[in-house]
Amino acid sequence: MPDPSDTDPLTIRHFILYEALLKTPVFEGFKNLCKAVGDDVIKYSEYDFWYYRFLSGKRDFHYDRSNDAKPIEFSDLPSVVLNKIVENLDVKNRFNLRKVSHSLRQAIDQQxxxxxxxxxxxxxxxxxxxxxxxxxxxxxxxxxxxxxxxxxxxxxxxxxxxxxxxxxxxxxxxxxxxxxxxxxxxxxxxxxxxxxxxxxxxxxxxxxxxxxxxxxxxxxxxxxxxxxxxxxxxxxxxxxxxxTTDFAYIDRFFHFKGFDITLPAIRAEDLLKIRDAMVKFAEFHTCYLFFNAEYDQDEIGEELGAELNDRSYVLKVPAAQPNTFVEVIIDSEFVLFSKIF
Amino acid sequence: MSSTEQGTSSAAPAEPTTAPESAAAPEVPESFYYVHGKDKVVHKVSAGALQHSALIHGMISNLGYTEEQAKANPFPFENIDGDILQMVVDWCNQHKGKPTPPEDTNLPKQKEKLFDLVLAVNYLEIKELLTYCCKQVAMMVKGKSPEEIREIWMIPTDAEDEAAEKEAKKRAGKEAAGETAAAAGDAK
Structure with missing residues (x-):
């Protein structure tokens, strides 16, 4: 329980001066004060007023605020201003603000x-x-x-x-x-x-x-x-x-820039069809094929006349677009088609 | 074309019609206007600086005042405190004819002053300054919990709001009943 003299307005102002001299961030200083002398001793607006007054070098502890005009409250701000304030807050802060009041909830939900x-x-x-x-x-x-x-x-x-x-x-x-x-x-x-x-x-x-x-x-x-x-x-x-994608649908994929699919099984003629589509369509750049059924990489590679390079078979043909090639890599796990410029 | 520009161009010597468009425009004397706030302190501000305020710019575009007329008829902004109007005038002068920077760190941090400035700037329709001010207001509650925001901006909870509204209605009802009773008394 704080001593009554601690909650005397003049004493409180000295406490505020102390925080202002330390340049404690305004809300942090307010919290410090509430913790020390109680939550109901001073309203934030009052603290804010004195804090910035002291910070600007004015030390008139006896300044009488009763003649000052009634300060503008947040609720006096027009909705156009409210909307602009909300615009500056990220989603986390907006979620917090939504919980504050009905009017803020409305302002946020509109944006x-x-x-x-x-x-x-x-x-x-x-x-x-x-x-x-x-x-x-x-x-x-x-x-x-x-x-x-x-x-x-x-x-x-x-x-x-x-x-x-x-x-x-x-x-x-x-x-x-x-x-x-x-x-x-x-x-x-x-x-x-x-x-x-x-x-x-x-x-x-x-x-x-x-x-x-x-x-x-x-x-x-x-x-x-x-x-x-x-x-x-x-x-x-x-x-x-x-x-698994049924190869019967393969034509529907040729508008893509790229796709990755799993086919039931590998067939050399299917690979050639995809290769030819990549040769033809300028936008079609990449394709990964996986297969449910296991396959013999050497058999497929040789059937396509691809060259063995390290552990993969590689087939390279010119594309319809100038200075562009289509490369097919037949790996033991997948087949990769890519356009090389 | 604004009346100010018309006024100055008619006073300026006629330009040769063959002059290339890219040639530097002749130096024309700047026109000034006068504004005052609640404290009646008159501020002399150039038309260039006042362009930031859509409200004042709109007003002066239609007036066609001479320097003497402008001096004799300062724009009264009785709803704006003198120190707030001073801040606005300073800002307009500092940013006259310049592109505004992405942010402004010189705005008041004190809540009441900032709210005063926000209202004044919104009224005067100074778009960029309003953007900075609103950003500064938003910064006050960044990272704060809903309870802390309520404390900082002094926003009552919905329950408190409803209670206050009920109370106001009750009071209005009582007053109306009182008036009816008084009217009935008068009729007698």
Missing amino acids: KMNLELIEIEIQHNSVSIGIDNFLNEYFGDFMKDAENDWRILLKSLRNVKEFRVEIDASFEPFFNKSIDKIRTSEVYISTARSKEALEILEFFEPEILTHVEMKSRTSGNIDFLFEMEQFKKAQYMSIDDLG
């Missing part, structure tokens, strides 16, 4: 943000949401908070460069009909089953999406993917860990 990265990991007993360089983890009773924060985040999102989704439990509370199409250029999706990855992919705006990487722990039928707008509009597709 759409452009972010670098959003990550969500949904487990049975926990959820983690990462936004740029800030990560929030939710367990047990706080799972509802995760749903709420997620809803707010998506509502206030304009664009995000990269979006990562890792799902091991029901995603319905986080990805459902109530959310608008997410605007990102790169998405990475990891799920237990391939069907879930395709369901998640549908939540992304196809007009913006260029780079898609998906994987699942169990491989399933992915034919539905080839009908999706997100597939048709993308430029890069990595699905070798998602499921």
